[in-house]
Amino acid sequence: MRSSDRVYVALRDEILDGTLAPGVPLGEIEQSERLGVSRTPLREALARLQADGLVVARGGKGLIVAGITADDVREIFELREALEVKSARLAALRRDPAVFAALRTDIVAAGERLDSEGSRGDFYREIARMDAAIDEAAGSPRLAAALDAVRAHAARIRRLSSADDARLASATQEHLMIVDAILEGSETMAAYATELHLHRSLAHALSTIDAAGATMPVPASVPNPSGHR
Amino acid sequence: MRSSDRVYVALRDEILDGTLAPGVPLGEIEQSERLGVSRTPLREALARLQADGLVVARGGKGLIVAGITADDVREIFELREALEVKSARLAALRRDPAVFAALRTDIVAAGERLDSEGSRGDFYREIARMDAAIDEAAGSPRLAAALDAVRAHAARIRRLSSADDARLASATQEHLMIVDAILEGSETMAAYATELHLHRSLAHALSTIDAAGATMPVPASVPNPSGHR
DNA sequence: CTCCGCAAGTTTGTATACAGAAACGTCGTT
DNA sequence: AACGACGTTTCTGTATACAAACTTGCGGAG
Numbered sequence: 001m002r003s004s005d006r007v008y009v010a011l012r013d014e015i016l017d018g019t020l021a022p023g024v025p026l027g028e029i030e031q032s033e034r035l036g037v038s039r040t041p042l043r044e045a046l047a048r049l050q051a052d053g054l055v056v057a058r059g060g061k062g063l064i065v066a067g068i069t070a071d072d073v074r075e076i077f078e079l080r081e082a083l084e085v086k087s088a089r090l091a092a093l094r095r096d097p098a099v100f101a102a103l104r105t106d107i108v109a110a111g112e113r114l115d116s117e118g119s120r121g122d123f124y125r126e127i128a129r130m131d132a133a134i135d136e137a138a139g140s141p142r143l144a145a146a147l148d149a150v151r152a153h154a155a156r157i158r159r160l161s162s163a164d165d166a167r168l169a170s171a172t173q174e175h176l177m178i179v180d181a182i183l184e185g186s187e188t189m190a191a192y193a194t195e196l197h198l199h200r201s202l203a204h205a206l207s208t209i210d211a212a213g214a215t216m217p218v219p220a221s222v223p224n225p226s227g228h229r
Numbered sequence: 230m231r232s233s234d235r236v237y238v239a240l241r242d243e244i245l246d247g248t249l250a251p252g253v254p255l256g257e258i259e260q261s262e263r264l265g266v267s268r269t270p271l272r273e274a275l276a277r278l279q280a281d282g283l284v285v286a287r288g289g290k291g292l293i294v295a296g297i298t299a300d301d302v303r304e305i306f307e308l309r310e311a312l313e314v315k316s317a318r319l320a321a322l323r324r325d326p327a328v329f330a331a332l333r334t335d336i337v338a339a340g341e342r343l344d345s346e347g348s349r350g351d352f353y354r355e356i357a358r359m360d361a362a363i364d365e366a367a368g369s370p371r372l373a374a375a376l377d378a379v380r381a382h383a384a385r386i387r388r389l390s391s392a393d394d395a396r397l398a399s400a401t402q403e404h405l406m407i408v409d410a411i412l413e414g415s416e417t418m419a420a421y422a423t424e425l426h427l428h429r430s431l432a433h434a435l436s437t438i439d440a441a442g443a444t445m446p447v448p449a450s451v452p453n454p455s456g457h458r
Numbered sequence: 459c460t461c462c463g464c465a466a467g468t469t470t471g472t473a474t475a476c477a478g479a480a481a482c483g484t485c486g487t488t
Numbered sequence: 489a490a491c492g493a494c495g496t497t498t499c500t501g502t503a504t505a506c507a508a509a510c511t512t513g514c515g516g517a518g
Binding site: 040043044047048051053074075076078079081082083085086090140141142143146 | 269272273276277280282303304305307308310311312314315319369370371372375
């Protein structure tokens with residue numbers, strides 16, 4: 001395995017789980033020393049992260065971990081909706097019913113375990129499996145790749161908004177609606193169920209983020225990117 | 230301007246206009262010498278092209294210009310539809326009527342000039358302006374960036390299918406429908422008009438490509454044993 | 459006291475050198 | 489003559505060295 005891949009995964013994970021907070025400058029020398037590789041593979045990893053939108057260039061002067069503004073949340077959900085709805089539609093057309101029947105059972109089970117301790121990891125894993133199954137059924141690696149990138153941003157946003165048990169229970173029902181629509185082979189219902197779920201997810205995210213006081217701030221140490229004074 | 234940017238643009242253009250045909254191997258040394266840069270910026274450019282899907286890795290052995298199979302055409306149009314429809318919807322919601330009124334006039338004019346010689350360049354430029362105006366109105370740089378990448382693939386496909394005057398005249402009408410829907414502010418009509426246009430574009434592309442004998446072949450020397458990318 | 463300018467230091471961008479791995483050709487053996 | 493193994497060669501991946509550009513801090517002038 002190439003070390004640039006390892007570095008990419010390592011940095012991506014750290015950005016997604018918040019270890020590398022928004023606004024943190026990513027100096028090439030500093031990071032390459034920290035991760036134990038030279039600048040060349042590190043630069044490659046940073047380029048990929050920049051393409052993913054997880055890292056942004058501070059005009060002319062270095063790279064920083066991307067912040068998340070309210071506008072970013074809106075954009076990400078708009079883009080995600082376009083892709084998830086399309087994926088769900090295609091999955092409804094091309095799915096293998098057996099796969100989604102099994103998936104449905106697992107999601108119900110994960111939903112029922114939700115009150116017990118430490119079950120959220122299982123729940124999120126089950127949702128991830130469902131996403132993977134939909135992508136697989138949709139039969140478009142390109143679409144899946146685009147969704148993978150945008151879901152990374154969604155995961156960051158979810159990390160900001162605190163999920164309560166009520167929201168998770170509701171999310172379970174919403175996911176079941178999607179699975180059922182795909183199971184039925186109804187393109188239209190799959191689209192509606194997906195839109196519904198994303199609409200509610202966005203509403204929840206916005207409300208809990210606002211409740212927390214503010215969206216993740218733009219890098220505090222970056223007073224003015226445009227040079228106005 | 231960074232030389233890696235120049236190299237990226239140069240290679241991208243050559244791939245899009247067919248100078249670099251599908252299946253052509255892109256040796257780092259050979260290309261870096263041809264373009265007059267060292268391997269470092271060239272590698273960066275290749276990495277970006279690979280992320281765009283215009284260049285693919287031949288398992289373990291170098292990079293080649295991506296081919297276009299029938300499945301690729303389907304995938305690209307599915308992805309493009311998802312993004313273009315969303316963009317058109319958002320544009321209908323957020324547009325500046327004055328911009329699209331002016332655009333409508335220009336498209337009509339370009340359409341009427343279509344019979345004259347050498348007017349296709351103007352026509353395609355007008356369409357590109359319209360795409361840019363929609364992206365601008367949609368107000369989502371992320372969506373616009375995703376569309377830019379997928380439109381590059383669409384341009385490659387269009388290069389394969391020969392556009393006749395009848396198709397261009399029809400395309401003009403289809404674009405006018407989209408502009409009118411956005412001008413009206415009707416999200417639903419903008420979505421329908423966009424889907425209609427893409428559906429017809431795909432049908433035309435598939436028919437003319439099939440008529441030409443075959444889709445652009447996958448590099449004949451690439452069995453690609455494992456499905457891994 | 460403030461503002462402009464210069465210089466030092468740091469950082470990115472590029473080039474090149476080195477090492478490991480894979481493919482191809484050739485030679486030897488059966 | 490065919491197959492296998494080994495050596496050569498060329499490639500990618502990584503590291504490091506070099507240069508240019510930008511930032512930053514200090515000093516002097518107004």
